[in-house]
Amino acid sequence: MKILGIQGSPRKKGSSDFLLSSFLETAEKEFGAETKKIHIVDYDIKPCIGCYVCKKEKECNIDDDLKNKIFPSIFSSDIVVISSPIYFANIPAYLKNLIDRAQEFWVKRYIFKEPNFVKKDKFGFFLSVAGSDEKDVFDVTTKTIKYFFDSLGFIPKGSLCFGNIQNEGDIKKKKNLKKDIKQVIINNFL
DSSP states (O other): OOOEEOOSSTTTTSSHHHHHHHHHHHHHHHHOOHHHEEEEGOOOOOOOOOHHHHHHHSSSSOOOOOIIIIHHHHHHEEEEEEEEEEEETOOOOHHHHHHHTTHHHHHIIISSSOOOOOOOTTTEEEEEEEEEEOOOTTOOOHHHHHHHHHHOOEEEEEEEOOOOOSSSGGGGGGGTTTHHHHHHHHHHOO
């Protein structure tokens, strides 16, 4: 099992980074997974400019780290886990750039109807934290992530989200965090 963790926060060593690291460490130690983590702020990711070259050529013409490094890492993984904080009921801009650029894969899947696009053995999962504890605080982001994975042909397997994470270190106080992560892996990927 090869797992790619994508850290979507612009801030390193924050709560969503701790959550992703905990997930990857559990998968590695408990289940023997091969893991890799990337922090998207370390990469040159240009935004989608809505040019629709992908509708003509089936490929995005923007040449950057997303095209040359991140998407190849995504497609060579069995499981992609995205971790992100919530910014104004949505994901941070760096992560949104990555997701918007998946338009070329949506085009391949839904306009060109490429055969065998859905990868029955590839899965996506979302981890998130928010300062708010409002019931619907994760609604927008979980849908966004679900549609992103769908565009790639990955099967979205759900999310593990924690509200009321106001201060640095709050996520570390979650008593059953490792147990919850282990259960997610067992229920979704084994």
